[in-house]
Amino acid sequence: METLSSHHFGSRDRKGLLAFLQYCQHQAQSDGKPRIGSIALQVRDLDPLAVLQSIREVGEPHLYLERRAVSVSGAESVAFLNATGPERFQAVREFTESWSSRIIATGDLDGWFSGPLFFQAFAFAAGNEPSATVFLPKWQICRTERECIAVANLLIEPETVLEPEADRVLRAHGAFSNPSGFASVEAPHLGSVKIRREDPELYRARVSEALHSIGEGRVAKVVLSRWMELIAEKDFRPLETLRGLREAYPDCFAFSYSRGEGASWIGATPERLIQLSGGRFETEALAGSAPRGQSLAEDTVRGHELLSSDKDLREHAYVVQTIRKGLEELGLSPEVGQHPHLLRLSNVQHLRTPISGVLQPERALLDFTERLHPTPAVGGVPRNAAVELIQELEPFSRGLYTGFLGWQKPGGEGEAVVALRTARMEGKTARLYAGGGIVEGSDPDQELKETEFKLLAMAHALGADL
Numbered sequence: 001m002e003t004l005s006s007h008h009f010g011s012r013d014r015k016g017l018l019a020f021l022q023y024c025q026h027q028a029q030s031d032g033k034p035r036i037g038s039i040a041l042q043v044r045d046l047d048p049l050a051v052l053q054s055i056r057e058v059g060e061p062h063l064y065l066e067r068r069a070v071s072v073s074g075a076e077s078v079a080f081l082n083a084t085g086p087e088r089f090q091a092v093r094e095f096t097e098s099w100s101s102r103i104i105a106t107g108d109l110d111g112w113f114s115g116p117l118f119f120q121a122f123a124f125a126a127g128n129e130p131s132a133t134v135f136l137p138k139w140q141i142c143r144t145e146r147e148c149i150a151v152a153n154l155l156i157e158p159e160t161v162l163e164p165e166a167d168r169v170l171r172a173h174g175a176f177s178n179p180s181g182f183a184s185v186e187a188p189h190l191g192s193v194k195i196r197r198e199d200p201e202l203y204r205a206r207v208s209e210a211l212h213s214i215g216e217g218r219v220a221k222v223v224l225s226r227w228m229e230l231i232a233e234k235d236f237r238p239l240e241t242l243r244g245l246r247e248a249y250p251d252c253f254a255f256s257y258s259r260g261e262g263a264s265w266i267g268a269t270p271e272r273l274i275q276l277s278g279g280r281f282e283t284e285a286l287a288g289s290a291p292r293g294q295s296l297a298e299d300t301v302r303g304h305e306l307l308s309s310d311k312d313l314r315e316h317a318y319v320v321q322t323i324r325k326g327l328e329e330l331g332l333s334p335e336v337g338q339h340p341h342l343l344r345l346s347n348v349q350h351l352r353t354p355i356s357g358v359l360q361p362e363r364a365l366l367d368f369t370e371r372l373h374p375t376p377a378v379g380g381v382p383r384n385a386a387v388e389l390i391q392e393l394e395p396f397s398r399g400l401y402t403g404f405l406g407w408q409k410p411g412g413e414g415e416a417v418v419a420l421r422t423a424r425m426e427g428k429t430a431r432l433y434a435g436g437g438i439v440e441g442s443d444p445d446q447e448l449k450e451t452e453f454k455l456l457a458m459a460h461a462l463g464a465d466l
């Protein structure tokens with residue numbers, strides 16, 4: 001990525017902007033390859049979700065990710081790739097590197113989110129069609145406690161007519177400078193909602209089969225899941241629904257993603273797969289679950305039970321060990337919390353162990369996601385045998401559920417979260433997924449209950465009165 005000082009964009013006037021775009025075009029003409037002109041502008045504080053609601057175009061991809069008022073969002077694409085199969089990581093890496101070398105950035109470049117971001121979403125399994133998507137959005141809005149940055153990424157080809165592009169950026173900048181222009185829209189009431197679900201007995205039977213495979217030594221741990229569908233009277237509106245979800249789960253990562261065509265995925269996940277920033281990496285092991293208690297006393301008892309449950313601690317330890325090993329294989333020295341602690345969310349509590357360290361040698365986000373995914377929090381141990389068993393036992397494709405999504409800067413820093421507590425929305429149907437880790441000693445009835453309380457919590461958060 002080449003960066004040009006903001007002088008090239010002068011006083012944000014049309015002339016300065018055109019000069020910058022002409023420079024990009026000149027570079028494109030020199031070797032016949034398009035360039036991305038990336039223009040970052042600090043704007044007044046605004047709610048990026050409201051902006052996304054108003055600028056989103058049907059049929060275009062978008063990705064939104066927010067936790068505790070820090071959010072990234074991107075909409076429409078100037079460069080886009082779908083990849084399938086075991087080579088999906090390499091395909092996304094090549095796409096990212098190739099476009100990164102052709103980005104020319106200018107504007108307010110000092111902020112953490114000043115430059116272009118590559119948005120990525122990976123399905124759980126390599127075989128899903130398509131199993132990975134990466135895109136460079138046309139518009140980005142990113143917000144931290146300190147600043148709000150709008151970025152326009154323009155595709156400049158040798159013959160692009162530049163004036164309309166410049167005018168579009170100036171119009172957008174004018175709109176972004178006026179936060180009151182973006183009214184947030186509430187989700188419409190769903191009306192009466194019907195439920196369709198797999199027979200719970202089938203899940204109980206899957207858990208029993210998994211226990212049999214564990215007994216035979218085929219796997220030591222496997223994460224199984226099930227689904228439930230909400231069928232509403234009106235179409236689901238993912239971005240509007242997300243507003244409620246982020247309020248219900250303030251400690252989770254609220255996300256919305258669509259490849260453009262077909263379904264949208266929204267969710268509120270507690271699990272970060274990896275974050276790279278400021279020369280450090282941060283990840284976590286999250287496995288072992290219990291519901292929250294109705295009273296403080298009950299909640300405390302449930303928390304204690306979880307912290308001392310042999311089954312949950314073993315389920316958790318597999319995740320810690322596997323993540324530690326994966327990081328060591330990348331040449332890193334992870335610092336691992338000594339004991340799991342409780343992560344208490346609105347309606348569920350988990351065992352969590354933080355894992356972090358210094359980012360040496362330099363690595364990109366994709367190196368981590370490729371090594372870590374799927375962790376035994378969503379797959380199992382050993383990884384390949386567990387994924388095979390999941391595909392044998394689950395009579396449905398997980399799609400993005402238990403996959404991951406996030407963003408990466410051209411330099412490699414970024415963040416990815418595991419797509420848990422998620423729903424696939426299309427028209428009037430929302431399909432919710434939930435699962436749990438099975439180890440020796442797991443009880444099929446308890447496992448069914450765990451998925452049930454996870455599914456019902458999600459259904460309520462989506463606005464269903466069940």
Ligand SMILES: C=C(O[C@H]1C=CC=C(C(=O)O)[C@@H]1O)C(=O)O
Pocket residue numbers: 223225271286287288289350376377378402420421433434435436437454
């Ligand atoms: C697969 C899911 O959760 C995983 C993450 C946290 C706790 C889990 C558990 O306790 O089993 C699961 O490993 C899900 O919620 O759908």
